[in-house]
Each structure stands twice: as structure tokens, then as C-alpha cells.
Amino acid sequence: MRYVILRDDDTNAFTPVKCLERLYRPFLERGLPINLATIPEVATDTRVQGGELEGYLLPQRTGPKGQTQQSALFTQSEYGSERAELEAGPRFGTEHGPGTSRTVLADRQISRVTDGPNAKVVPIGSNPQLVSYLHNNPGYHIIQHGLHHNWLEFDRVPAIEVEGRLDRGTELLQEAGFQKPQTFVAPYDKLSRSSFAALAKRFRIISTGWYELKRLPASWWPKYFARKIRGRAHWQSGDTLLLSHPGCLLSCFRSYDRMFDIIQRQIESRTLTVLVTHWWEYFREGRANERFIGILHETAEYLASERGIRVISFSELAKMGLPR
Numbered sequence: 001m002r003y004v005i006l007r008d009d010d011t012n013a014f015t016p017v018k019c020l021e022r023l024y025r026p027f028l029e030r031g032l033p034i035n036l037a038t039i040p041e042v043a044t045d046t047r048v049q050g051g052e053l054e055g056y057l058l059p060q061r062t063g064p065k066g067q068t069q070q071s072a073l074f075t076q077s078e079y080g081s082e083r084a085e086l087e088a089g090p091r092f093g094t095e096h097g098p099g100t101s102r103t104v105l106a107d108r109q110i111s112r113v114t115d116g117p118n119a120k121v122v123p124i125g126s127n128p129q130l131v132s133y134l135h136n137n138p139g140y141h142i143i144q145h146g147l148h149h150n151w152l153e154f155d156r157v158p159a160i161e162v163e164g165r166l167d168r169g170t171e172l173l174q175e176a177g178f179q180k181p182q183t184f185v186a187p188y189d190k191l192s193r194s195s196f197a198a199l200a201k202r203f204r205i206i207s208t209g210w211y212e213l214k215r216l217p218a219s220w221w222p223k224y225f226a227r228k229i230r231g232r233a234h235w236q237s238g239d240t241l242l243l244s245h246p247g248c249l250l251s252c253f254r255s256y257d258r259m260f261d262i263i264q265r266q267i268e269s270r271t272l273t274v275l276v277t278h279w280w281e282y283f284r285e286g287r288a289n290e291r292f293i294g295i296l297h298e299t300a301e302y303l304a305s306e307r308g309i310r311v312i313s314f315s316e317l318a319k320m321g322l323p324r
């Protein structure tokens with residue numbers, strides 16, 4: 001039997017329900033679980049190298065002449081009102097100081113440091129439409145994706161802040177009614193040594209790209225070498241399952257011509273494959289990318305029809321352990 005875990009990263013308070021619905025209805029209808037790596041409290045001004053706003057903060061895009069582009073999928077007024085409601089609604093507000101952002105959540109205040117002077121953070125629970133959609137579709141499994149998803153968040157965060165950030169993220173997901181997550185996905189798949197150590201105390205599964213010796217706690221090194229010698233993609237240290245993935249195979253930055261073949265070949269080459277994608281990559285420039293969505297849906301059909309393949313959630317893997 002070959003196992004496949006579908007991991008979609010970057011769901012956050014600004015994720016439009018219609019994007020997830022468009023992408024994943026064919027999976028949900030076939031009983032294929034989708035693991036959403038969810039940002040508990042997204043920072044609204046995270047930028048990628050080069051200065052562009054992160055793709056998951058869709059669809060606010062500045063055009064080449066500085067104007068905000070209208071999109072076919074989200075009209076400016078539709079998005080604008082949703083965003084304004086989230087940022088200034090009765091359940092949420094921000095005050096700013098240099099390098100800090102004070103979030104007022106319902107009746108209590110939490111101070112936190114975020115990346116820039118204009119940084120704001122928005123908790124997942126402030127989008128009731130998204131939260132109830134996720135609750136109403138039990139095929140979605142919510143796993144934790146950082147806290148704010150700042151640039152290289154759990155690689156750059158000072159060791160002293162790691163545990164607080166992890167716990168706060170978990171708390172916010174639970175406040176939104178989701179189960180305590182057992183799986184953690186690091187923003188940008190990057191973790192410092194202190195982050196690894198803190199994660200192992202809290203999560204059963206870490207899902208990332210690959211593992212570098214210098215970033216791992218020294219007590220994990222013997223297992224790391226044993227896994228290297230055996231050529232295993234996934235390994236275990238203590239109770240923690242350490243999963244790697246073969247890159248983001250479902251990505252708009254790759255060639256569409258061979259995408260489906262490569263996915264098939266990767267799944268056939270190992271017992272357990274973590275397939276990673278990002279919902280927002282299917283809707284860049286505010287328009288649905290029909291060709292890319294077609295490949296995703298072709299993948300759903302393939303996974304459902306192959307008798308030797310079982311699609312599982314991370315929580316199912318936590319129960320059964322790593323397959324041999």
C-alpha cells in the first residue's frame with residue numbers, strides 16, 4: 001500500500017472560502033482528506049524577498065503603475081469590505097507602536113512584536129464564515145502553520161520566544177473551535193535548532209522539506225545518520241515523526257506539462273508521500289488558473305481510483321505510525 005498526505009499551506013483569516021471550495025470539493029466528495037496548514041494569526045505585511053506582499057495575502061496586488069489591480073475573482077469592494085470588517089470589526093482592532101502591534105481580541109489584550117512598524121496581525125477566528133465552512137466540512141484537517149507567518153518565522157525567532165509563539169498559535173486554533181493540532185508545518189519550511197526542540201515537546205508530527213544536521217538537536221543526530229544511511233525520506237526521534245516532502249510538486253512556478261507525471265512517479269517511488277501545494281497559487285492575479293486547477297483535480301481522480309493508494313490525514317498517520 002502507498003500512502004499520500006495532501007498538505008495545503010497558508011490558509012489564514014483572509015482566505016476566501018470560494019477558493020478552498022473550488023479547489024477541494026472534488027477531494028471532499030471522494031472522501032480524500034485535505035490537511036490545511038493554517039496560520040493562527042496572520043501578519044498582514046509579510047513580504048517575500050524582493051519586497052512583494054506574500055501571495056496568501058491575496059488579492060491585494062499593486063499594479064506596475066502603483067494602482068491596485070481589480071480582479072475577476074474578487075472585486076475590490078468585495079475584498080475591501082471583508083478585509084475592513086476583519087481589521088476594524090467589533091472583535092478585532094490594532095494599535096501601533098514602533099515595531100509592535102497590539103491586538104485587541106474581544107475583551108482581552110495581547111501584545112506581540114511583529115515584523116515592521118505597520119504590522120498588524122489577524123486571528124483565524126475573526127473570520128467566522130471561513131471557520132464555519134471548515135467546521136462544516138470534516139474532510140478538512142487543521143494543522144498549525146507558525147503563528148504569524150513572518151518571513152522565516154521559526155528560523156529567526158529568538159529562542160526565548162519560541163515556546164510562547166507555539167503555544168499562542170495552538171491556543172488561537174483551539175479558540176476557533178479546532179482540535180489541538182498534532183502536526184506543525186514551519187513557515188517557509190525553515191526551523192532553528194531551538195524550534196525543533198520545542199516542537200518535539202508539543203507536536204507528534206513535524207512536516208517540512210528536508211533536515212539539516214546543524215539545525216537539529218544533538219541528541220537527534222544518531223537517528224538522523226541512521227536514516228541517511230538507509231535512504232529514508234521520513235524518520236522518527238523519540239515520539240516525534242519527522243516527515244520530508246519532495247518539494248512543492250503542485251506549484252504554479254513549475255511546468256504544467258509534466259506536473260501530473262512527476263506527481264505519479266513520486267508517489268510510486270515511496271511508501272508515504274506528502275504532496276504540498278498552496279491554495280493562493282491557483283488564484284494569482286485574482287483569477288482562477290483553470291489549467292493548474294485541472295491538474296489538481298486530475299490528481300484527485302487518480303488518487304481516488306488507484307487501488308494501491310490510500311490518502312490519509314496527518315492525524316491518521318499519528319495513530320498508525322510511519323508505514324514500513
Ligand SMILES: [Zn+2]
Nearest residue numbers: 009010187188
Ligand atoms: Zn506558508
